[in-house]
Amino acid sequence: MDDAVLAQLMLPPGLPGSGRLRYAAAMQLNRAGRLSPEALEVFRICSPRDGEDPMILLGQRGLARELPAPSASSPEQSLHALLDEVDVYLSGLAGPGTGELRAGLAMARGKPISLPKPQKSAVVDAHLQQALVQLRATHPSLALAIAAAAPLLKWVTYDAYPAELIGESFRTGHAFASLVGEEAPFRAEDFDIGLFLIAPHVLYRDHNHAAPELYAPLTGPHGWRFGPDASLVIKPAHEPVWNDPFAPHLTKVGPVPFLCLFGWTRDVMQPATVLPATDWPQLESLRITPTGTFE
Ligand SMILES: [Fe+2]
Numbered sequence: 001m002d003d004a005v006l007a008q009l010m011l012p013p014g015l016p017g018s019g020r021l022r023y024a025a026a027m028q029l030n031r032a033g034r035l036s037p038e039a040l041e042v043f044r045i046c047s048p049r050d051g052e053d054p055m056i057l058l059g060q061r062g063l064a065r066e067l068p069a070p071s072a073s074s075p076e077q078s079l080h081a082l083l084d085e086v087d088v089y090l091s092g093l094a095g096p097g098t099g100e101l102r103a104g105l106a107m108a109r110g111k112p113i114s115l116p117k118p119q120k121s122a123v124v125d126a127h128l129q130q131a132l133v134q135l136r137a138t139h140p141s142l143a144l145a146i147a148a149a150a151p152l153l154k155w156v157t158y159d160a161y162p163a164e165l166i167g168e169s170f171r172t173g174h175a176f177a178s179l180v181g182e183e184a185p186f187r188a189e190d191f192d193i194g195l196f197l198i199a200p201h202v203l204y205r206d207h208n209h210a211a212p213e214l215y216a217p218l219t220g221p222h223g224w225r226f227g228p229d230a231s232l233v234i235k236p237a238h239e240p241v242w243n244d245p246f247a248p249h250l251t252k253v254g255p256v257p258f259l260c261l262f263g264w265t266r267d268v269m270q271p272a273t274v275l276p277a278t279d280w281p282q283l284e285s286l287r288i289t290p291t292g293t294f295e
Contacts, residue, residue: 005029006068009043010144012137013053022054023047034068055133064129067147075152076113079185082149083109085142086179086193086261090216096242097214101193101263108186116185121155121175127199131219131259134237139218146195146259153177153185153195160271166205169284173199176262182269192268198258203284204251208243209272211264215241215251218259221292223252228277234292248275254288 009025011018026043029035039058046054058064073081087105090098128150136143155175163171174197178184181192196215198204206228220237227248235241243249245267251258287295 007140007144009067010136010140012140014051014137016050019047019050019052029068036063039063039067053133053136055129055136059129059133073148075115078145078148078152079113079115079179080109082145082179083186085145089139089142089261093216093238093240095240097212097263097265098240100265101214104180104188104191104193104263104265105186108180108188111187113185114187115152116154116183118152119154119156120151121157121197123173123175123197123199124150124155127257128197128259131197131257134256135218135259138238142218149179150177150195153179154183158272161207161274165274165276166207167203167280167284169202170198170204173202174204190266190268192262192264194262196258196260196262198251198253200253200255200257201287202253202258203280203286204253205280206248206250206275206277207272208246208248208275210245210267210270212245212266213243214261214263214265215243216261216263217241218261219256220254221288221290222254222258223283223286223288225250228275229279232283232286234288236292250277250283252283252286252288254292255290 005025005028008021009029011022023043026035026040030040042054042057042061042063046052046057055064083105087102090102132143132147155177157175176194176196178192178194180186180188217237221234223232223234224241225232232252289295
């Protein structure tokens with residue numbers, strides 16, 4: 001069974017005939033013992049519905065985790081594949097920071113991988129799949145690479161903030177994993193690039209840090225502001241945000257989990273600081289709709 005079958009199974013919704021192609025791939029995988037009859041049934045139901053993503057029904061039936069991982073990939077190959085996909089993605093972005101980050105990726109690519117001891121996260125278990133459903137519609141190979149590499153990564157929470165200042169919903173509602181960095185699979189000094197996931201509707205309160213930072217959001221919409229008590233602006237997926245050193249920023253997650261690539265180009269060991277504001281309670285209860293309006 002090669003990865004072409006898996007890629008066919010993961011065809012994004014909307015392509016004419018894709019429902020039948022996904023079902024054909026599902027039957028092959030089922031015959032090979034790599035897909036359960038229950039998951040196959042979902043692909044059968046969705047086979048006449050090209051525009052419907054079977055991942056949604058799989059998720060509703062608790063079957064999303066049964067999807068097979070690429071069979072030919074070793075952990076090292078999966079991590080290299082993600083590194084390559086991140087590089088391709090960054091190459092398509094305009095704005096500051098992408099050149100520095102791609103130079104860091106190029107430096108890291110030639111070094112041996114240090115496989116971390118994987119560390120699971122309840123936030124990843126609960127929300128990564130939903131984020132990848134959205135990403136697959138436009139960037140299927142990046143979504144597949146993230147899905148394959150995510151179980152190999154060490155997912156952690158950022159613990160430098162005082163708990164009472166950063167708030168409980170962010171403290172327990174986020175996780176990140178480095179791909180290139182001081183203790184990442186691809187080692188690099190004073191540099192950090194990886195994946196960052198925040199649960200729906202969570203407010204990541206105003207904060208800043210010495211490290212210059214690129215956020216490349218892979219899902220959306222979500223809200224941002226760049227100064228305590230400033231007004232919120234809504235941004236879609238794939239619109240990068242660059243934060244200069246110590247520039248204040250805040251993120252309000254919308255209805256889809258916030259999945260992004262983050263990059264810190266230097267001063268990565270300098271801790272981030274929460275910046276007080278008066279309107280956090282209102283922003284915590286605010287809801288952003290799928291079309292980017294406020295409820
Ligand atoms: Fe930041």
